[in-house]
Amino acid sequence: MTVYPNLQPTDPSGQTRKDFQTDQDVRWCPGCGDYSILANVQRTLPKLGIPRENVVFISGIGCSSRFPYYMGTYGMHSIHGRAPAIATGVKTLNPELSVWVITGDGDALSIGGNHLIHALRRNVDLNILLFNNKIYGLTKGQYSPTSEVGKRTKSTPYGSIDHPFNPVSVALGADASFVARVLDVDAKLMPVVLERAAAHGGASFVEILQNCSIFNDGAWADISDRKTKHATQLELQHGLPLLFDKGTKGIGLDNRMHPRVVDVEAEGLDKVLVHDETNPAMAYLLSRLTYPEFPTPMGVFLSIPRPTYDAELEAQMRHAGRKATGDGMADMQALLESGRTWEVR
Amino acid sequence: MPKTETVLDEVTIRFAGDSGDGMQLTGSQFTHTSALVGNDVSTFPDYPAEIRAPAGSLFGVSGFQLHFSSKAVLTPGDAPDVLVAMNPAALKTNLGDLKVGGILIANTQAFDDKNLERAGYATNPLEDGSLGDYRVYPVDITTMTLGAVAEVGLGQKAALRCKNFFALGLVYWLFNRPLEHTLDWLKEKFHGDVYDANEKALKAGYHYGETAEAFDQSYVVEQAQIEPGLYRNITGNEALALGLLAACQLSGLKGYLGSYPITPASDILHFLSKQKHLGFKTFQAEDEIAAVGAALGAAFAGGLGVTTTSGPGMALKAEAIGLAVMTELPMVIVNVQRGGPSTGLPTKTEQSDLLQMLYGRNGESPVPIVAAQSPGDCFYAAIEAARIAVRHSVPVVLLSDGYVANGAEPWKVPKMADLPRIPVRFATEAEGFEPYSRDDDLGRPWAIPGTPGLEHRLGGLEKQHLTGNVSYNPENHEFMCQLRADKVAKVADHLPPTAPHGDADGTLVIGWGGTFGALRAAVDQARQHGAKAAHVHLRHLNPLPKDLGEVMARYERVLVPELNLGQLSFLLRAKYLRAVEPYTKLQGKPFKVSEVLARILEAKEVAA
Ligand code: SF4
Numbered sequence: 041m042t043v044y045p046n047l048q049p050t051d052p053s054g055q056t057r058k059d060f061q062t063d064q065d066v067r068w069c070p071g072c073g074d075y076s077i078l079a080n081v082q083r084t085l086p087k088l089g090i091p092r093e094n095v096v097f098i099s100g101i102g103c104s105s106r107f108p109y110y111m112g113t114y115g116m117h118s119i120h121g122r123a124p125a126i127a128t129g130v131k132t133l134n135p136e137l138s139v140w141v142i143t144g145d146g147d148a149l150s151i152g153g154n155h156l157i158h159a160l161r162r163n164v165d166l167n168i169l170l171f172n173n174k175i176y177g178l179t180k181g182q183y184s185p186t187s188e189v190g191k192r193t194k195s196t197p198y199g200s201i202d203h204p205f206n207p208v209s210v211a212l213g214a215d216a217s218f219v220a221r222v223l224d225v226d227a228k229l230m231p232v233v234l235e236r237a238a239a240h241g242g243a244s245f246v247e248i249l250q251n252c253s254i255f256n257d258g259a260w261a262d263i264s265d266r267k268t269k270h271a272t273q274l275e276l277q278h279g280l281p282l283l284f285d286k287g288t289k290g291i292g293l294d295n296r297m298h299p300r301v302v303d304v305e306a307e308g309l310d311k312v313l314v315h316d317e318t319n320p321a322m323a324y325l326l327s328r329l330t331y332p333e334f335p336t337p338m339g340v341f342l343s344i345p346r347p348t349y350d351a352e353l354e355a356q357m358r359h360a361g362r363k364a365t366g367d368g369m370a371d372m373q374a375l376l377e378s379g380r381t382w383e384v385r
Numbered sequence: 386m387p388k389t390e391t392v393l394d395e396v397t398i399r400f401a402g403d404s405g406d407g408m409q410l411t412g413s414q415f416t417h418t419s420a421l422v423g424n425d426v427s428t429f430p431d432y433p434a435e436i437r438a439p440a441g442s443l444f445g446v447s448g449f450q451l452h453f454s455s456k457a458v459l460t461p462g463d464a465p466d467v468l469v470a471m472n473p474a475a476l477k478t479n480l481g482d483l484k485v486g487g488i489l490i491a492n493t494q495a496f497d498d499k500n501l502e503r504a505g506y507a508t509n510p511l512e513d514g515s516l517g518d519y520r521v522y523p524v525d526i527t528t529m530t531l532g533a534v535a536e537v538g539l540g541q542k543a544a545l546r547c548k549n550f551f552a553l554g555l556v557y558w559l560f561n562r563p564l565e566h567t568l569d570w571l572k573e574k575f576h577g578d579v580y581d582a583n584e585k586a587l588k589a590g591y592h593y594g595e596t597a598e599a600f601d602q603s604y605v606v607e608q609a610q611i612e613p614g615l616y617r618n619i620t621g622n623e624a625l626a627l628g629l630l631a632a633c634q635l636s637g638l639k640g641y642l643g644s645y646p647i648t649p650a651s652d653i654l655h656f657l658s659k660q661k662h663l664g665f666k667t668f669q670a671e672d673e674i675a676a677v678g679a680a681l682g683a684a685f686a687g688g689l690g691v692t693t694t695s696g697p698g699m700a701l702k703a704e705a706i707g708l709a710v711m712t713e714l715p716m717v718i719v720n721v722q723r724g725g726p727s728t729g730l731p732t733k734t735e736q737s738d739l740l741q742m743l744y745g746r747n748g749e750s751p752v753p754i755v756a757a758q759s760p761g762d763c764f765y766a767a768i769e770a771a772r773i774a775v776r777h778s779v780p781v782v783l784l785s786d787g788y789v790a791n792g793a794e795p796w797k798v799p800k801m802a803d804l805p806r807i808p809v810r811f812a813t814e815a816e817g818f819e820p821y822s823r824d825d826d827l828g829r830p831w832a833i834p835g836t837p838g839l840e841h842r843l844g845g846l847e848k849q850h851l852t853g854n855v856s857y858n859p860e861n862h863e864f865m866c867q868l869r870a871d872k873v874a875k876v877a878d879h880l881p882p883t884a885p886h887g888d889a890d891g892t893l894v895i896g897w898g899g900t901f902g903a904l905r906a907a908v909d910q911a912r913q914h915g916a917k918a919a920h921v922h923l924r925h926l927n928p929l930p931k932d933l934g935e936v937m938a939r940y941e942r943v944l945v946p947e948l949n950l951g952q953l954s955f956l957l958r959a960k961y962l963r964a965v966e967p968y969t970k971l972q973g974k975p976f977k978v979s980e981v982l983a984r985i986l987e988a989k990e991v992a993a
């Protein structure tokens with residue numbers, strides 16, 4: 041007996057950006073980086089070939105977590121830090137769904153740190169977008185677990201003494217199978233990264249460097265400035281040398297495996313490392329590069345195939361299901377009558 | 386000299402020994418055989434919190450009590466008639482419960498200087514005359530076991546492990562029980578030497594009873610009148626898990642358990658993990674919060690979301706349950722209560738989470754609460770919880786406790802075909818769809834991801850009536866708080882009238898949960914003593930039955946026994962402005978029938 045509706049799915053080929061919008065007023069502050077992320081996500085989703093009704097957005101709490109209200113899909117604006125756990129339940133109950141987690145630096149790395157690392161470790165097929173603005177916006181400006189040491193905020197008037205997390209390093213440390221980074225305003229790279237994250241089987245982790253125009257304006261200005269970004273960003277491309285500054289510089293290693301900047305003309309291209317998305321050690325090394333010592337890497341750090349939790353669970357279910365007769369009531373009756381029974385007459 | 390046989394109505398035995406002595410197995414074998422010979426039986430295991438406590442220590446004692454009778458049995462028995470003590474520590478910790486004149490079988494070999502000292506005995510109680518109140522049978526179980534299994538050729542350590550079967554054999558003889566059921570079980574479990582050794586130990590114990598002069602009589606407990614049908618032994622945790630599985634079949638819903646290991650609830654997770662062939666998924670989460678979160682996610686996606694835990698886990702789940710209240714998703718939240726606060730007494734029973742379940746969340750956050758009253762009843766309580774959850778689109782708390790969860794009783798296997806279905810209707814019609822519209826039970830439509838045209842957003846922010854959009858409107862907030870409360874109150878529309886068991890006036894004993902057997906037996910005995918008494922055992926703690934106030938008004942006295950400091954008493958007083966008499970106990974142990982009986986009769990004398 042099934043109670044689940046069996047309805048004609050929406051034809052995804054006809055879907056447009058409009059299908060992924062809602063009638064709700066978007067309530068972020070003017071100039072907030074979240075607007076551009078929303079626009080990019082809404083532009084990307086129609087390209088994925090997934091019927092809108094099969095898409096679910098789950099968020100936690102924070103400015104970023106209002107996101108689901110603006111998506112014309114199923115969604116839940118849940119509780120602080122718990123979105124990966126709730127999303128895990130959604131995805132593992134119904135693996136047909138495309139499940140997205142929207143979270144922030146406080147939500148994912150502070151109160152919800154545990155759920156994030158375990159979702160990544162298990163490799164549940166979720167797409168986790170972490171909007172990192174290095175501040176608590178919704179609660180009006182306290183330092184976050186990604187705020188830099190010395191940061192003065194309402195709760196750190198003498199400067200923060202917390203060593204910050206590097207979200208990409210955390211994700212790699214949690215054995216994520218897909219890790220990427222992109223800037224909120226990068227309308228060229230973001231759709232590429234989002235499409236790849238969606239296509240990746242398993243937990244995809246994308247750190248989106250996001251500007252909070254009210255409480256931490258310009259936090260990423262150093263690397264987002266259009267005029268200098270060729271030198272401040274390092275675009276990662278699988279199989280290609282790690283070059284920046286218009287190809288004049290690259291990333292190499294010294295004999296103790298410390299990364300260093302290679303002068304391509306003086307030292308030659310063969311001193312420059314070639315990006316390999318399937319190498320977790322390289323991904324970690326790259327995650328430690330930060331501006332101003334190095335350009336900040338953007339794009340896909342790591343993408344490796346690994347069995348997903350949800351698919352493995354389905355496989356176990358199918359395997360166990362060979363014991364079943366197909367008549368659930370009869371199988372249930374048999375279970376009730378199993379073990380040592382006796383008849384009272 | 387021929388031995389005599391005495392017929393008894395009922396007997397309570399406690400097996401006690403080191404955690405490594407196999408007392409749980411011994412007890413469950415005796416239980417099963419007793420059930421098969423037609424007795425009514427109830428059992429209660431009592432094991433230490435430590436996984437492998439040092440041998441011979443007081444805190445390492447593991448006990449198993451069972452009560453079998455030719456009449457209906459409601460509890461595992463107050464005080465044992467027979468105590469089997471495998472070492473001095475077992476004697477020390479259990480002797481206080483043994484009835485005066487009761488039988489004590491002690492394994493003399495274990496009463497050596499080292500063990501006596503570990504148990505804190507200055508002199509050997511088997512020799513110093515301190516056990517004069519009891520019929521003491523010192524038996525050298527260890528030596529006789531080693532002798533019996535010697536020819537099998539097991540090592541000393543393996544041979545020693547058979548001594549519980551020697552003790553079991555002896556007690557089988559004492560109560561005229563057949564060996565065949567245990568031998569069958571041994572055959573299923575073991576082969577070769579291990580089987581041979583245990584069989585020999587069992588038979589040696591039996592023959593020892595037959596031949597030893599010390600035992601001059603044995604006992605017979607006749608068959609009980611038991612409703613015909615197919616039976617099995619069941620623990621509360623097993624029955625609860627089966628109830629959840631049955632609820633899925635009755636509703637057609639996919640089952641989903643999110644859980645994190647915790648005593649005494651973990652066995653539900655273990656049991657359900659094995660039932661994947663029934664389409665039930667289990668997820669061992671990274672913590673209690675993720676466990677309830679995943680269950681909530683599964684409910685959103687259209688499953689019967691379940692999470693199982695005990696008190697400390699409930700404290701962690703509170704916020705997510707609040708989200709389930711706000712999103713109005715059907716879930717079952719199982720709390721197998723244990724002694725608290727904090728880590729408290731993990732392996733001991735208590736009923737002290739009632740108010741936590743009712744009020745332990747921020748805001749006005751009402752949830753229906755259902756309580757199971759016996760091991761077998763956990764099955765029906767679980768189905769009831771699922772039924773309410775689905776009917777009213779609401780998270781439901783199902784309360785069990787350590788006593789019910791680990792206790793076992795013979796259970797008449799239900800027929801699935803006889804159980805009422807749980808109707809489920811998913812929303813599919815896009816035309817006019819409003820996620821927060823209402824049906825007669827004030828439930829809202831369950832529109833699950835994958836349904837075209839019904840895309841909507843849920844969340845923890847206050848919802849606008851009908852549309853489900855975020856709303857900060859003051860009137861709407863008040864309206865919605867009231868609506869969520871009304872919805873839970875609606876559950877009472879579906880409850881049968883309260884039918885007190887016993888007299889129409891006098892003392893009304895009101896209880897809930899695992900105290901059922903003790904309260905019912907105490908009320909029955911009080912009436913045999915000439916007292917006027919009745920018993921109401923509440924299946925539903927929230928909402929309470931609509932007629933409970935009227936029922937209470939018919940009695941001069943309302944006595945509320947609970948294993949807490951009076952939580953139900955507090956509720957009854959608050960709700961009905963009625964004087965009630967709390968009777969509380971907080972020792973990590975269930976009520977004894979005699980305690981409750983004394984309390985019922987005590988006031989009868991006061992009143993007279
Ligand atoms: S506070 Fe900052 S992050 Fe939040 S909406 Fe405003 S600009 Fe965006």
